[in-house]
Amino acid sequence: MNYVKSCLIITMLLGALYSDECEEWNAEYGTNHNCDCNEDTWQEYYNSEGHNMEGCWLPGAYLEGVNLVEAHLTMANLAGANLSGADLRKIYLFDANLEEANLTGADLRRANLWMTNLTGAGLERANLQYADLMAANLSNADLTNANCWGAFFVEANLEGTNFDGAG
Numbered sequence: 001m002n003y004v005k006s007c008l009i010i011t012m013l014l015g016a017l018y019s020d021e022c023e024e025w026n027a028e029y030g031t032n033h034n035c036d037c038n039e040d041t042w043q044e045y046y047n048s049e050g051h052n053m054e055g056c057w058l059p060g061a062y063l064e065g066v067n068l069v070e071a072h073l074t075m076a077n078l079a080g081a082n083l084s085g086a087d088l089r090k091i092y093l094f095d096a097n098l099e100e101a102n103l104t105g106a107d108l109r110r111a112n113l114w115m116t117n118l119t120g121a122g123l124e125r126a127n128l129q130y131a132d133l134m135a136a137n138l139s140n141a142d143l144t145n146a147n148c149w150g151a152f153f154v155e156a157n158l159e160g161t162n163f164d165g166a167g
Contacts (some may be wrong), residue, residue, distance in 0.1 A: 003167040022035035022038070023090070025057075027060070030157060033055045033076075033099075034057065034074075035058045037058075038056070038057050042084065046068060046071055050068075050134075051070050051071040053071050054072055054073065054074045055066075055074070058078045062081075063083050063086060064082050064086065066086050066087070067086070069088070069089045069090060070088060070091065070092075071167055072161045073092065073093050074093070074095060074096065074097060075095050078097060079117075080100045080119045082108065083098075083102060083103050083106050084105055085100045085104070087106075088111055091107045091111045093114070094113075094115060096116050096117070097117045098118050098121050099117050100119070101124045102103075104126065105124070106126045108126055108128050109128070110130045111132070111146060114133075114134050114135060114136065115134070115135045116133070116136045118136055118138045118141050119141065120139075120140045121141045122142050124143070124144045125144070125145045125166045126147070128143075128145045129147055129150050130149075131148075132150075132151075133153050134152055134153075135154075135158070137157045138153075138158050138162065139157050139158070139160050139161065140160040141162070142161075142167065143166045145163050145164070145165040146166045147167065148163070
């Protein structure tokens with residue numbers, strides 16, 4: 001019983017820490033992230049009608065191999081998150097922050113990544129077939145051996161992007 005109480009207290013404290021950090025970020029940068037949607041609660045938002053995860057606060061989140069098919073993550077913060085091997089087909093990441101995120105081997109087929117910040121992101125072996133990266137920032141991103149067939153890179157920042165072996 002003490003173990004259960006301890007786990008509950010730790011979960012509550014972590015939730016409060018995520019919220020405080022998020023609220024401070026919102027105040028400092030004039031953003032409007034959904035501080036209630038964080039690494040501990042994102043599944044509730046994904047399971048909601050329309051997979052609405054708009055503005056979720058998930059920097060550094062460990063989301064390896066998760067299923068986020070058709071999730072709506074407009075303006076979400078996923079900077080430094082681990083999404084390696086994740087199923088992100090038809091995901092909507094308009095104006096989201098994925099700076100330094102790990103997307104190695106992620107399935108991003110038909111993803112909408114308009115104006116998404118992917119600076120320094122690891123997209124090695126990612127499947128970007130028909131992904132829309134219009135005006136996305138991919139500076140210094142690594143797309144080694146990524147499948148980019150049919151991907152749309154119009155107005156994207158590709159400065160320093162590594163496309164070795166990509167096709």
